[in-house]
Amino acid sequence: MTIAITGATGHLGRLVLDSLKGKVPAADLVALVRTPAKAADLGVAVREADYDRPETLDRALPGVDTLLLVSGTVPGKRVAQHRAVIEAARRTGVGRVVYTSILRADDSPIDLAADHRAAEADLKASGVAYTILRNSWYTENYTGAIPGALAGGALLGSADGARISSATRADYAEAAAVVLAGTGHEGRTYELAGDEAWTLPDLAAELSRQTGRDIPYRDLPPAEYAATLTSFGLPERLAQAIAGWDAAAARGALFDDSRQLSRLIGRPTTPLATAVAEALAAHATTV
Template sequence: MSIVVTATSGPLGSLVVQKLLDRGAAPADVVATARSTAKIASLAEKGVTTAELDYSKPETIAAAISAGDVVVLISGSEVGQRVPQHQAVIDAAKTAGAARIVYTSAPAADDTTLVVAPEHKVTEELLHASGVPFTILRNGWYTENYVPQVALGREHGQLAGSAGDGRVSSASRADYAEAAAVVALDDSYAGQTLELSGDYAWSFPELAEAISGIVGREVTYVDVTPEQQLEILKGAGLDEGTAGFVVALDGNIRDGLLGHTPGDLARVIGRPTTPFAEGLAAAVAAQ
């Protein structure tokens, strides 16, 4: 019986493996998977088993999962393809007789208008219907998502958006990874759905203040209308679809959909979540 972690060539999956080891998992009991094992050679050097697992190749999924395994299913990054990809992992876990699936979902996935939630909602429904024990981790926003704004602040001294008075209770990716490791190692979390977020919901003026501290110049936040933001983004070179997604997300933030602070993440990891300014500075320094 092993803990199988998918997508470990990505930043979250690789951190989950490290947090499992930090939490006392024996390297031999951890299976790190990715589309290409060459990309996770550094994990093999830690003593963990590595295996190919490609969401679009069911045979690789079946080969990587065995009876009794706990499968940490890191949600896919290909929007529009996630449901069939996740279905393939759930089906393989069921066929193999896996002990549990731990899935990284989205905030309030079953009852929200959050633009990123629909595929997660369907995946949660698939998990409920599968008969495989599961734990759902509804990961909130990652602090690292705002690293690109640091470069903009450094260059222009200004950030523009349409989030209004909306707030974001982000946490560092390492916080979410640690939660996944804790849950994967503890069967008492079976059947639970956890709403994970940072302890504090920051505002966009506070984002500008945090960036000011990192870049060493004053950065301000300017709130614009959604229509103005769309034109600004398109003028900066974003295509219509990507620009529209960013505007929709700011609308979700304006509506309060990413500002909840239920405290589940801190309770699971046993410590306060990483403060936003600290996490953002660390993410920038790690680039």
């Protein structure tokens, strides 16, 4: 069985490949990438596949039994990009497409959900067998703010006391590998989130505990938070998006207690304390 992974040189794609290597022979894996030269270290077959160039998809997908479609990242282009991959999968006879969506895409208030709803609808209408992985936020989305919190003496956000059921990229990658290499997942939609629901004040408290410093959480109105992020050098559009995601989290967008992720991977998801420790260790190597 040939399993192909789009975006295989990205953060998630690499982790999915690593997890799959423990489940299927490397000879059965194909990395689909926009720039093959960047994939020389993956240890599997590599094919060029650019979401924006359908002709590369038609060359890359023949012979693929199961395809992981890692969702695109460019606002305004994702719907067309996902549709191009799904249509190419149909044309070339791909057996099943596994798609990385967003938690509770049907009714999520997060602005990204609209693009995911479109992709899910296109996939269901394509006639190709599918599995949908609706991922909550990466814990790394938050631990990535640790260097700034340490430098500024506070963790900033707009999520108030929202409960966030995040999981690490490695957790989601392992789930994707289980679904890609396993059977019985056709037609299934999984709502994937971490076992531990934590708040931004919890993250600040854990950061304080592990560093021995007082790092409080400062909750800001979304407009003020976006302006603050812009003052730190983030593009205005991204800063507004981040503040909007926090505001959506405050309305429950990132909370889920179904524990489908831990059941799928057969272990508890990575605790927040572990993710913070790993982020601090990584930060220590850069300063």
